Amino acid sequence: METKELFVPISLESIEPVIFPDVALYIKTGGNYVLYKNNGRDFSAHDHERLSKHGVEFVFVSKNDMDVITSYMEEAAERLLKGDTLTSRAKGKMIYQTSINFVDDIFNNPEKSTDLNRTRRLIENLMLYLSDEPDAISSLETVMLHNYHTFVHSLQVASLSLLMHSEAYSLSRDEMLDVGTGAILHDFGKIFVPQGILNKNGKLNETEIEILKRHPEEGFVYLQNKGVLTPVALSIVRFHHERCNGSGYPLGLENNEIPRSAQVTGIADVYCTLTTDHHGNKTMPPHVAVQIMENQMNGLFSPHLLGTLEKLVCTEEVQQFIL
Ligand SMILES: [Fe+2]
Numbered sequence: 388m389e390t391k392e393l394f395v396p397i398s399l400e401s402i403e404p405v406i407f408p409d410v411a412l413y414i415k416t417g418g419n420y421v422l423y424k425n426n427g428r429d430f431s432a433h434d435h436e437r438l439s440k441h442g443v444e445f446v447f448v449s450k451n452d453m454d455v456i457t458s459y460m461e462e463a464a465e466r467l468l469k470g471d472t473l474t475s476r477a478k479g480k481m482i483y484q485t486s487i488n489f490v491d492d493i494f495n496n497p498e499k500s501t502d503l504n505r506t507r508r509l510i511e512n513l514m515l516y517l518s519d520e521p522d523a524i525s526s527l528e529t530v531m532l533h534n535y536h537t538f539v540h541s542l543q544v545a546s547l548s549l550l551m552h553s554e555a556y557s558l559s560r561d562e563m564l565d566v567g568t569g570a571i572l573h574d575f576g577k578i579f580v581p582q583g584i585l586n587k588n589g590k591l592n593e594t595e596i597e598i599l600k601r602h603p604e605e606g607f608v609y610l611q612n613k614g615v616l617t618p619v620a621l622s623i624v625r626f627h628h629e630r631c632n633g634s635g636y637p638l639g640l641e642n643n644e645i646p647r648s649a650q651v652t653g654i655a656d657v658y659c660t661l662t663t664d665h666h667g668n669k670t671m672p673p674h675v676a677v678q679i680m681e682n683q684m685n686g687l688f689s690p691h692l693l694g695t696l697e698k699l700v701c702t703e704e705v706q707q708f709i710l
Pocket residue numbers: 573574602627628
């Protein structure tokens with residue numbers, strides 16, 4: 388049986404002195420957690436300096452304090468990403484941290500099925516993998532700095548894509564890591580799309596649409612040249628806008644010509660876009676989005692995979708986590 392860890396590591400670099408929530412902080416020495424400061428006293432710039440001088444990379448907080456830490460970090464993420472108080476490495480670590488908190492929130496429900504448990508661990512591993520891969524994490528950082536919302540969307544799509552893979556297929560841990568990596572980077576090519584087009588209020592004109600439609604191919608070419616992603620991950624980046632009836636892009640592939648994981652990620656992408664706006668607000672209930680995809684987007688998606696989506700998101704315990 389798995390022992391529940393009572394402390395959660397927080398990267399020291401991601402902590403802003405003084406404004407960090409007032410919770411007890413611990414450090415780990417010789418395998419034990421030792422109280423560093425109790426609540427009621429600020430974590431000062433001096434504390435920060437002293438710990439980093441001693442080579443401390445992580446401090447620890449009680450699992451019971453994670454709610455307040457998570458909301459602080461999610462609130463602070465965009466501001467810190469756009470500011471210049473943190474180094475790029477620290478920003479990467481902070482996003483890694485918030486991702487883990489976020490993913491933890493998504494899946495941390497008593498009613499979760501064994502598949503969800505399994506998927507949570509896999510996503511945690513995925514993020515660990517990304518943080519261990521210098522090229523992968525720098526790719527992620529570039530996306531984050533370019534467009535914060537793209538990152539949040541990417542994380543949602545990756546989570547749902549992994550859940551769908553877990554529901555529909557029996558994949559190895561390595562295959563799940565490939566899928567998660569491809570899904571989280573699916574819109575990487577948007578770094579080549581001008582901000583004016585990405586953030587435009589109102590309808591795009593034909594030229595702008597053409598430019599936007601280049602993002603799968605441009606992301607694919609760039610990441611392929613980097614040489615760190617597997618063919619499965621690359622195919623998700625390249626083909627997530629292909630549709631079963633051949634109406635998609637860049638190649639207009641049909642049905643089984645579209646790699647399976649790209650189909651799954653494409654469905655997850657459309658579902659997340661329908662149900663969540665640019666600010667992360669819910670825009671429609673899960674079953675309405677699924678109905679739209681089944682009836683009004685007839686022929687675009689595999690009926691089998693739509694069934695997998697429906698099974699996942701229209702189950703009461705699950706739907707709240709996806710959004
Ligand atoms: Fe896309």
